[in-house]
Amino acid sequence: MNYKEVYEQWLNNDFFDEETKADLLSIKDDEAEIEDRFYKGLEFGTAGLRGKLGAGTNRMNKYMVGKAAQALAETLKDHGEEAVKRGVAISYDVRYKSKEFAELTCSIMAAHGIKTYIYNGIHPTPMCSYAIRKLHCKAGVMVTASHNPQEYNGYKAYWEEGSQILDDIAGQIAGHMDEIVNFEDIKSIPFEEALESGLANYIDASVEEDYYKEVLNLTINEDVDKSIKVGYTPLNGTGNIPVREILKRRGFENIYVVKEQEFPDPDFTTVGYPNPEFPKAFAYSEKLGKENDCDILIANDPDCDRVALEVRNANGDYVFLNGNKIGALLSYYIFSQRSALNNLPENPVMVKSIVTGDLSRAIAKKYGIETVETLTGFKNICGKANEYDRTKEKTYVFGYEESIGFCYGTFVRDKDAVSASMMIVEMAAYFKKQGKTLLDVLNDIYAEFGFYNERQVSLELEGVEGQERIARMMEEFREHPLTTVGAMELEKVIDFKDGYLDFPKQNCLKYYFKDGSWYALRPSGTEPKIKLYIYSIGKDEKESVEKLDLIEKACREKMDSVK
Structure with missing residues (x-):
């Protein structure tokens, strides 16, 4: 189905609540907004989910979070009975819908027979990581969009060590999300019922x-x-x-x-x-x-x-x-x-x-x-x-x-x-x-x-066109690197997309100059941005800043040339 058909499906399906339908009706004459909300589904990566709140497959809402929670439940079941018994530690931040998404996760896990341990109130991300380790959980969820603007929320997944999931687990969760064709197939019980059953538990203050x-x-x-x-x-x-x-x-x-x-x-x-x-x-x-x-x-x-x-x-x-x-x-x-x-x-x-x-x-x-x-x-x-x-x-x-x-x-x-x-x-x-x-x-x-200096430049490019332009910028730098900037001569290029040492492949480019200065370019993994990192070494602050200025100017001109 194309994005218009998916939009109509959400609008006319009785499964979606009135709040969702009202949100969708409010954009009925905004073709670009409809496309942005439905041209794809939120993708579950190593950073979990992150996006703007609202109705749509490309938005953070209880339906998309429900898919992610059920996919995590199925992944835990794939890892055996012990993983199910050890359960999931959950925390959430101050954002809109954070508490709702955290409790929904408990409800879905309970419907799958998986125990959850949730903080009773807002708690920081590090305390989620700590609870996973302290309570010997198999996984964890932190509902947060970190530093994004107020219209965003996110859903970060952790594994038993207390660190965010890596590609293998993210792939398993994403695979199970893809298997959920109908939102009606997501299993859930009321949060209060999950608490009463003992499958959902508030984390003790001793933790x-x-x-x-x-x-x-x-x-x-x-x-x-x-x-x-x-x-x-x-x-x-x-x-x-x-x-x-x-x-x-x-x-x-x-x-x-x-x-x-x-x-x-x-x-x-x-x-x-x-x-x-x-x-x-x-x-x-x-x-x-x-x-x-x-x-x-x-x-x-x-x-x-x-x-x-x-x-x-x-x-x-x-x-x-x-x-x-x-x-x-x-x-x-x-x-x-x-x-x-x-x-x-x-x-x-x-x-x-x-x-x-x-x-x-x-x-x-x-x-x-x-x-x-x-x-x-x-x-x-x-x-x-x-x-x-x-x-x-x-x-x-x-x-x-x-x-x-x-x-x-x-x-x-x-x-x-x-x-x-x-x-x-x-x-x-x-x-x-x-x-x-x-x-x-x-x-x-x-x-x-020595005088080390640095600068970061971020270019925000939203929507489908923005993502496509970011991709073109990366290819331009990949195919036609800057060989000299001022008196600085290029010495080495590392393209992490091709694989480097034992690193997982990532769309990141790094350019080293002979004087020890360097710059790197990569798309953000959590925001619609391309990020430029510039580093210089000089005999003093003045020289280091001059080098930063030269590299930034050359890179900006190259980025601006890509339409």
Whole structure:
């Protein structure tokens, strides 16, 4: 069937509720919107499902989520009786429909005889990962669209290690989704009935308490300046309670919270796009920080798996630090301090993605720590921790990627902004006691290791035409690479689509110049964007910025030439 026929089917089938039909009637004269909603079904990948809320096969709604939940149930049954008995841990964020989708998952699992364990209220993504491991579940579900705008939601699937599913499991789930031709075939019982039967269970408070203990065990130094002043915003998401609780237990009492962004708000009214990767997310925090003389400002995204940072400079203004700079600082602090305390494990490893900067690699090398690279995504980064559990050949210490995701330790196998927020505050307090800001420390790092700089450019292209143009851009760069940019000469090209080392194939291109600078290009896996990552090395900031400008200009011209 074409998209118009599928639209008519949804509109005229009594199975779909009145809310759905009203939504569909509201777009009856908008051909482009009808096409976008029905030209394909949401595809289940390693990131699960993600899309705009609304009626349609290409939208997040209870029918598409129901297909995904039943497909996960069938996949668990494929893995045997033990998998069914171990069940699924579930959490959800503050977004519209998140609680509904989480409870629907419990209802569908119960209809298949599969146990579920669900948090009673909003909880961060890392706590979902932790619950899977703590409760020995076979799988997990986190209902979230992370940092996407308010009209989005998502459905992330996890496997028994507590990390996001890889291609093999994603393929099995996608296959079972394809088998569901009629939505009427999705089995479900009421959520309250699932609770009464014992198949659905609320997660005990002791699990959360054990998580806090694990986070506190990451502490490296107690002898820090606990009078440090911290401005904090959860951006109306799930981080408000756990981050403040862990900082309180850690002894940091001067925590100032942005009141307008303190409590859950699925509209993200004060920020719109709740992505702390962008400095504008700190607008309210900066005002609060100046009013209270805060040393640093930290911000979490709505599902609290990522953390961003601003640091006050000598003029009293706040300087935004991107994920590469935060990662370099954390690497330096963790590795130097643990080395000094002589408590690094044998064969220690830092894991980072292929589009993350190399400053941390230089730092790790100094302290005898191997750097291992993976494809983007914490399913791959924490996948290395899972691998080392099996082989015992190496020990995962710290992992991160440039998009402000960090994982220190292994009790959680995904990005964890609760633990990362604690470590950032500890780090800032440690250096404050030495009379240094984190900007001072970063400059010390540059002086020792060289001036590494970076820039990310994202081009948003929505809809069918946008996706096709992104594909054409990738092919243009693939077929006609930039051989010189200014005085920089191309040295090496890696096309991850062809396969590289033992990496799974991915549509990503990486270009290395002879001076050590490089850039990478890839379509986003979760948003309608093409992303350009640019990295330079210079003798000072001026030279590094000049190189960034040259590479960006050349790449933008090439991207703009593709229509």
